[in-house]
Amino acid sequence: MPANNDIGLALVLGATSDIGRAIALGLAREGCDLQLAGRDPARLKAEADDIRVRTGVAVTEHACDVLNADGGAGLAEALDPCPDVAVCVVGLLGDQQASERDGSAAQLVMWTNYVGPALLMGALAARFEARGSGVLAGVSSVAGDRGRATNYVYGSAKAGFTAFLSGLRNRLAASGAHVVTVKPGFVRTRMTEGMRLPGPLTGAPEEVARAVVEAIRRRRDVVYVRRVWRAIMLAIRLVPERLFKRLRI
Amino acid sequence: MKLSGWGRYPVVDCGTATLRGPEDLGGVLARRGTLIARGQGRSYADAALNRDLTLSTLGLGRMQAFDADTGVLTCEAGVGLDDILRTFVPRGWFPPVVPGTKFVTVGGMIAADVHGKNHHRDGTFGAHVEALTLATADGGIRVCSRTQDADLFRATLGGMGLTGVILSASFRMQPIETSFVLAETVAAADLDAAMAVFEASHDWPYSVAWIDCLARGRRLGRSLVLRGAPMRRRALPAALASRPLRLAPEGRIRVPVDAPSLLLNRWSVGLFNGLYHRRGRARAGPRPVHFDPFFFPLDRIDGWNRLYGRRGFVQYQCVLSAGESAAGLAALLGRVSVAGQGSFLAVLKRFGPAGEGLMSFPAEGYTLALDLPLRRGTLALVDALDGITHAHGGRVYFAKDACCRPERMREGYPQHAAFDALRKAWGAPRKFASELSRRLEL
Incomplete structure (x- = not known):
């Protein structure tokens, strides 16, 4: 990233998700050109057109599935030019009960939330490290802070992604490149449609987008989108396991 | 989920879902029962309610293309007018028609x-629509325009969502030099005077009148006629010239709770209307007004519908032909002032010729809109007003109507039979319906 904190070009992975498109638009409104990556080319084009009409920035589309054998590493190596910033919003909540019954359902959740995004960020990190600049931002989840019966398959994958980002940040610290971990709590999106969410703890995709853009600019390390979630997750982590295992939260 | 229109009456427990793209259509259309699309829920009564499935289009919020040579914007159906204004006013473009x-x-x-x-x-917004895409009952997605499925296009303009789900549209925006309107207010002592001002104001691009509903006898129809024209850049005063295409500040006042139902009574409303009239008379001469307060004065008050109390209100809006207007409006206003049902907002407007939509509301003549807080007797009053409208050959606006009788609707909308036939031809009745269409037997 250039010294004046100007983000010239940003890559958004998972750009067709509600949070992904909000982040992309937030970056475009700051005048940043975009590379949008997502699985479905038709939906990717719809999001790219929307951002072009609204902001006039240059947008390129990159069809990419993190479930590919190489985890999208091919995309990371092929991007030209290499972006100043990369944001990964790829994720899948899945259905906890289905994941308990069916190994392939669990595998899809694990792959989509951990293996794919981690391999992708790892491949990008190699280019950022070699260049000695740039910010990688990964959207993880508060669900990764402690495994709970209600969503531990998703939570464990997010925990893996959080740990991966932490290690990557550690590795890149001396290089000039930087890694941001963003943990939204509940967000009203397609992923959570139909769920009963507690209003004061639930944000909009635009709120996550603002937090992500700000965290990138300030090169923050770990960001909870709503501060109250930091306290909630701290409390949850502090409960002794002997008691925790009997709780239903 | 319990839903209502902007008037908060009626309240209906509705099945809900959100449409985020054409890929969601298959699942939605496969559900049992009928559905109606709903945007921001600003129709007043039951037009955007269906107990089976009320389908939010707010997930369809993408802009698709803009041609800076022709001003044609193509966007998804859930894109908000506020979003369009925020995006395009600073670039010198304004929507062709904006509601209140x-x-x-x-x-x-x-x-x-x-x-x-x-x-x-x-004319109406529809007059500026070049094409629209519609999801029909058979699961198809059709592009309709004046040259392609023209019947379906004409039925969909003003069709209250009963022909299918509108997915996207292309319409022509107007170039503007500034975001200001040169506006002036003309006081009219009575109804005849107000109509005379309208007839003399045809060349003003914008006109509307606020009527004091409680003025009676000689002063029946006492009103302020507001008229305006888009401002040219060179006409802008120096203080505004630095940013001629500015947006209005975002601040909004919130109505945090339902007002007690007694807040708006004939004395408080009478006092307000009297003060408003005096203030209007005092402000003679044209002056620059930003488009936002000019077109959307009530948008500043977040949740102004709560001012009418928990029970909600009914907005009554009808149109009468030019020949019937003088007698019909006098009868309507007379009936309201006798009832003493404080109407905060009574709006009068001269319409031009009717457009092409089969079920579109506007027609050559005068339209009157009244807010009536819901109390005992309000629905009977609305029915009486409907009787007057009907006797004068007029009709009511579906986006406002809460209690019209089906037979009066049929007489007011002579093309309803063609609309019915076209809906049947497209298989619409088995898939698309609203509480309004059930009530009016559409």
């Missing part, structure tokens, strides 16, 4: 074929 609030969607503006203060010159 900016918190509406493109799909809603087409479904209700909305009118604005420029109807006498520019």
Whole structure:
């Protein structure tokens, strides 16, 4: 990233998700050109057109599935030019009960939330490290802070992604490149449609987008989108396991 | 989920879902029962309610293309007018027609074929729509325009969502030099005077009148006629010239709770209307007004519908032919002032000729809109007003109507039979319905 904190070009992975498109638009409104990556080319084009009409920035589309054998590493190596910033919003909540019954359902959740995004960020990190600049931002989840019966398959994958980002940040610290971990709590999106969410703890995709853009600019390390979630997750982590295992939260 | 329109009456427990793209259509259309699309829920009563499935289009919020040579914007149906204004006013473009609030969607503006203060010159929003894509009952997605499935196009303009789900549309925006309107207020002592001002104001692009509903006898129809024209850049005062295409500040006042139902009574409303009239008379001469307060004065008050109390209100809006207007309006206003049902907002407007939509509301003549807080006797009063409208050959606006009788609707909308036939031909009745269409037997 250039010294004046100007983000010239940003890559958004998972750009067709509600949070992904909000982040992309937030970056475009700051005048940043975009590379949008997502699985479905038709939906990717719809999001790219929307951002072009609204902001006039240059947008390129990159069809990419993190479930590919190489985890999208091919995309990371092929991007030209290499972006100043990369944001990964790829994720899948899945259905906890289905994941308990069916190994392939669990595998899809694990792959989509951990293996794919981690391999992708790892491949990008190699280019950022070699260049000695740039910010990688990964959207993880508060669900990764402690495994709970209600969503531990998703939570464990997010925990893996959080740990991966932490290690990557550690590795890149001396290089000039930087890694941001963003943990939204509940967000009203397609992923959570139909769920009963507690209003004061639930944000909009635009709120996550603002937090992500700000965290990138300030090169923050770990960001909870709503501060109250930091306290909630701290409390949850502090409960002794002997008691925790009997709780239903 | 319990839903209502902007008037908060009626309240209906509705099944709900959100449409985020054409890929969601298959699942939605496969559900049992009927559905109606709903944008920002700014129709007043039951037009955007269906107990089986009320389908939110707010997930369809993408803009698709803009041609800076022709001004044609193509966008998804759930894009808000406020979003369009924020995006395009600073670039020197303005929507061709805007209703009295900016918190509406493109799909809603087409479904209700909305009118604005420029109807006498520019017609409805639908007149500026070049094409739209519609999801029909058979699961198909059709592009309709004046040259392609033209019947379906004409039925969808003003069709209240009953022909299918509008997915996107292309419409022509107008170039503007500034975001200001040169506006002036003309006081009219009575109804005849107000109508005379309208007849003399045809060349003003924008006109509308606020009527004091409680003025009786000789002063029946006492009103302030507001008229305006887009400002040219060179006409802008120096203080505004630095940013001629500025947006209005975002601040909004919130109504945090339902007002007690007694807040708006004939004395408080009478006092307000009297003060408003005096203030209007005092402000003679044209002056620059930003488009936001000019077109959307009530948008500043977040949740102004709560001012009418928990029980909600009914908005009554009808149109009468030019020949019937003088007698019909006098009868309507007379009936309201006798009832003493404080109507905060009574709006009068001269319409131009009717457009092409089969079920579009506007027609050559005068339209009157009244807010009536819901109390005992309100629905009977609305029915009495409907009787007057009907006797004068007029009709009511579906986006506002809460209690019209089906037989009066049929007489007011002579093309309803063609609309029915076209809906049947497209298989619409088995898939698309609303509480309004059930009530009116549409």
